[in-house]
Amino acid sequence: MCKFMFRLLAVSLLSGATAFAGSFTSDFSNPSQTGYTLNQGTDLGGNSYPVVTNSHLLLLYNEASLGPISFVLDDLDSGLPIDTFTASFQLQIGPGTSTPADGIAFVFGPAITSTTVFSEEGPYMSSGGVGVCFVTYAGDGPGIGVNVRVAGDGSQLGGIVPGGYLPMASSTMVDSQMHNVTIQVKRNGMFSMAWNGQVLFTNLFLPNWSPINGQFAIGGRTGGLSQEVLINNLVITTTEQPASPAAPTVTSQPQNVTVAEGASASFAVGFDGEAPLTF
Numbered sequence: 718m719c720k721f722m723f724r725l726l727a728v729s730l731l732s733g734a735t736a737f738a739g740s741f742t743s744d745f746s747n748p749s750q751t752g753y754t755l756n757q758g759t760d761l762g763g764n765s766y767p768v769v770t771n772s773h774l775l776l777l778y779n780e781a782s783l784g785p786i787s788f789v790l791d792d793l794d795s796g797l798p799i800d801t802f803t804a805s806f807q808l809q810i811g812p813g814t815s816t817p818a819d820g821i822a823f824v825f826g827p828a829i830t831s832t833t834v835f836s837e838e839g840p841y842m843s844s845g846g847v848g849v850c851f852v853t854y855a856g857d858g859p860g861i862g863v864n865v866r867v868a869g870d871g872s873q874l875g876g877i878v879p880g881g882y883l884p885m886a887s888s889t890m891v892d893s894q895m896h897n898v899t900i901q902v903k904r905n906g907m908f909s910m911a912w913n914g915q916v917l918f919t920n921l922f923l924p925n926w927s928p929i930n931g932q933f934a935i936g937g938r939t940g941g942l943s944q945e946v947l948i949n950n951l952v953i954t955t956t957e958q959p960a961s962p963a964a965p966t967v968t969s970q971p972q973n974v975t976v977a978e979g980a981s982a983s984f985a986v987g988f989d990g991e992a993p994l995t996f
Contacts, residue, residue, distance in 0.1 A: 738957040739793025746772045754831040756787045779945040784938025785834040800904040800928040801956035811893035813944030818854035821937030829932040836938045842868035845929045861887050867925040906992035927993040928958035962991035
């Protein structure tokens, strides 16, 4: 008997244009800009962080034992659920100690308030939400790299989705250079992300994602080790859940494949519709 390991790959793209509902844009050149809250700490020298300075959001100094802290956006959609969002920003991690630590998280969900603070593994969001963790210390989470989580199981931020962890070397992540980051969640529960011109995730299926209200935030910390974290050119746009959600639709069926006995067989299906969707 031949045994096959079946892996379902979702490959469809979001079709159909909808109007953006909420948005936020900042190059952090104006320290008096409104629309967000800084939940600050103070280092041993009495300096506050995070702080808007030199046309950057300086999230963490290159000092040990900082945080948890956060940068929290006001609610962009007045409490209404959203089914789609796109976020882009420039992220610099480093300089840091020879072994840097610990990282940051970008999150969205109803548990986020103007006073929420959290570490690189995100806040507790058992009522739903999504987050991306940039982990730079081997002892945290699954290890150094980027992981994607969807809340709802009561754990911190939520469980890492299948296929949602990409290991990276700390020297790659902590290189003291600004890198472009793009994060997108679509109405059908598909997640895509690019960092430094590299596609990290393409149409990663978020099993527990569904339209939900909430706020966006970025938070983090350092531990016994450290690294500086800077953010610039933040742009977030959202789409509210429509009054008549799109019905689930299969846009392309899996095709037959032939493989050697004992090898893996991969099948792909295209789909659209309003999350949550299950297979």
